């Protein structure tokens with residue numbers, strides 16, 4: 735089966751005042767359907783640049799990115815906008831819910847924008863809410879929800895359109911540890927129950943320990959890769975911390 739994501743010799747250089755920064759320096763990797771992959775690395779290592787290229791928000795300097803076998807580096811802006819809507823789901827650090835809509839309508843909007851028939855929308859929302867165990871908060875407005883609850887609505891919004899790939903940028907960054915735990919449970923449910931393919935950028939070793947595989951980025955290159963396999967989450971966490979200390983991060987907040 736073709737990978738959901740194939741990154742091939744990706745490079746992204748920034749030129750500022752005569753100097754060139756190689757933010758992404760010849761990175762290649764693949765993500766298979768149903769994977770839950772984390773990207774870790776110190777501040778400035780190139781994680782966000784890599785994610786922005788994959789999410790088609792930024793243009794690569796060289797190399798190719800295939801999502802569901804489509805070369806997104808060759809699509810024009812109009813096709814990209816449609817591609818993003820149909821094939822990608824996004825979870826941001828700051829939730830990005832619309833304040834004037836309740837949870838249900840925030841999720842409904844994603845479906846409506848994708849052209850889903852109005853009569854099918856309530857059923858799809860009930861289903862995703864049951865799967866992610868958020869039925870009780872659907873009628874709340876964002877200001878009535880905790881950060882963790884908002885982020886779980888954002889998860890539902892990201893997955894309800896059945897995207898090929900869900901991209902999460904520091905999804906636990908703005909959450910306290912209890913809310914982060916709830917959100918991580920939602921992501922694991924999405925991955926296990928709905929076979930969602932998730933790529934998540936994070937600084938945090940606890941967050942990363944919920945992934946099945948982690949790529950470590952250093953100076954724009956892949957420095958190391960570790961796979962959870964049959965290991966417990968705790969053992970995987972210890973392994974992540976070992977790589978981090980090798981890379982020079984501190985213990986409390988990973989990098």
Ligand SMILES: Nc1ncnc2c1ncn2[C@@H]1O[C@H](COP(=O)(O)OP(=O)(O)OP(=O)(O)O)[C@@H](O)[C@H]1O
Pocket residue numbers: 748749750755756757775776777778779780781782783784
């Ligand atoms: N628009 C830009 N113009 C010039 N240089 C940039 C730009 N964006 C990022 N960079 C540089 O590219 C490198 C990688 O930055 P990037 O934001 O991808 O790192 P990161 O790993 O996501 O860091 P952080 O964890 O702090 O968000 C850094 O050296 C950064 O200064």
